[in-house]
Amino acid sequence: MSEQLELVPAPAAPRRRARTPASDVPLAADEPVATVLVDTPLAHLDRPFEYAVPADLAQSARPGVRVRVRFAGRDHDGYLLARTSTAEHSGRLAPLRTVVSPEPVLTPEVLAAARAVADHYGGTLADTVRLAVPPRHARAERSVPAEAEPGGRPLDPAPADPSPEQVWAAYPAGPALLRRLRAGEAPAASWLALPGEPPGHDWPQAVASALRETVLGGRGALVVVPDRRDVDRVLGTVGKAVGEDEVVRLTADLGPEARYAAFLRVLRGHASVVVGTRASAFAPVRRLGLVVCWDEADDLHQEPRAPYPHTREVLRLRARSEGAGLLLGGFTRSVAVQRWVQEEVLAPVSGGHAALRERAPRVVVAGEGHQEERDAAARTARLPGVAVRALRTGLEHGPVLVQVPRQGYVLGLACQDCRTRLRCGVCHGPVGAGDRRAAASCRWCGSELAPEHPCEECGSLRRRTTGVGDRRTAEELGRAFPGTRVVSSGGDHVVDEVGDAPALVVATPGAEPWCAGGYAAVVLLDGWRLLERASLDAAQEALRRWCGAAALARPVGGSPGRRREVGVVLCGVPPHGSVPAVEALVRWDPAWLAARELSDRAELGLPPLVRHVEVTGPAGAVDQAGRALVAAGMHLLGTLPTADTAPAGPGAGPDPQVRATLSQGEGQAPEAVRAVRADRSARKTQDVVRIRIDADSGA
């Protein structure tokens, strides 16, 4: 090690070195070379570098530990990936400066997953590992007990109540799924959860049952849900199923110390089951046997930091590389998952006919079926009579839920006659208008919609312009139900749960309070507002939100008397025969809508069959990056100004913020993106553009 081959003639005089030469430090006798992943944001340096291991670090410098190294003249953090006896690098190796902590926080399994995720999104390994390993907290390292003995604790064999078999009995494919999880196999499934949620048979119970079988089979598991409320809801049920001590909660809102402590409990083998939000998808669960993503179509599963991975993708890659089972669940199914189902990557697990008939809520579309409400006026009334009657009747039996879409979506444009959303004539992207007077244009390529552009569905030339402001919901409801207790949930006032006492619960989508006994009626207002969002996913997302609320309705079950009284009323949409999302809700057939969407998109060459890349930032930089991607084989759909978040520093940015959308042409999207990122970081200064693959940029 003391001498290296010199490829160029040595300088006449030995150069004096400003810093300590490596040869001064005695090196580790065994495997004196360390491969290190240096934590740098520079994309073109996205590869491991080798360092010499000083003798005094020989023991602590083990794979997976955090280290500090000198890199490009500065100290950097990094992870030790491997120890070897000889170096690939021909030059002199700098020594490791320190081992930050002997804790091997980056396990081989997580490293492999991070690599796969980075490759999939054309991102850097360093960025991805930053998402996977929480920041160190020294006190937490001291407070968590040392490594658990490898033997593991036997799970208490007491029979679960209800048994996993009972919970999954309503799903024809359920028993096989449980058996395979117990047997250590790796089933992969798209699970369409049944609504209705009778106590003991709701989705958290189903998740808990699957986890129990996995743990009984001697393996660990991971559950990723969209938000903190869902974590709380799942945690109790899962704790009962597998033992409180086996479960750990892993969410960002714990704060640095508690979060790192929870991470260490998993890493050191004290807990075998993790329940958390998207950041927990990389948790170092030992002998990973099952990964679950609940409500996989919720965009909270989309990570907002580079390389912007989606939970369902992270879990799919992890399950594959670690041989674990994969369960992607929800009341609805995303188009991405539908594709995997059709490609037989995932097996469909859905309720049987009988269970569906029993548990699917009865959905009424306001404006149908009642003679006096067939006319257009009734359809556009915000609170139609049929909804008022359902609420009034429901309030005699318990709480009722009214879902009101939030304001402020970028509205799209729809056909006046059948209300199908209009698509761009050039690239089939979603069409929208900032306000009623603005010309309608494509959200992707910017093309203005021709005035005579006919509806693809019915050929009509008439368009529905939307954007009517309203804040009258609470007022109207208050007038309609004087003296009733009103609970409002949404925005920064989210209510977690309501009791069984009658109350009028008004909530925005996703903020519906959980109600143990189920709501006696559910009314979905202003359906058009969801349907007409200028997003590729508008129909899917509308159904997801409706189903999320409708699933909270009290099951009407076998009692024929009550069947007529209660259920779900969808308001503000055209008759369901012409709107797929409405039809899917009425029939409770989310797979049908997903399949329909997927085949539409296949025909039009849209995601997920074609990958999209979105570049945002100052116009000049975006233009440059866009051209590089085009040179790499991608197809530029268009570049648009982004109205939002114009920071416009004090005279700093003459360049307006824009967003370019590209689709995958010939080349491979991740490779093109990786190359462009590397190129930009190699010479350009601060990388202000954001490049995302597979983002639904709609709104």
Add this chain to the structure above:
DNA sequence: TCAATCCGTATC
């Protein structure tokens, strides 16, 4: 002829 500066490139 030497030093100050620019530019390109590697970063272990």
Add this chain to the structure above:
DNA sequence: ATACGGATTGAC
């Protein structure tokens, strides 16, 4: 990024 080497330019 930033540190370094080699090339370039400018003044003695």
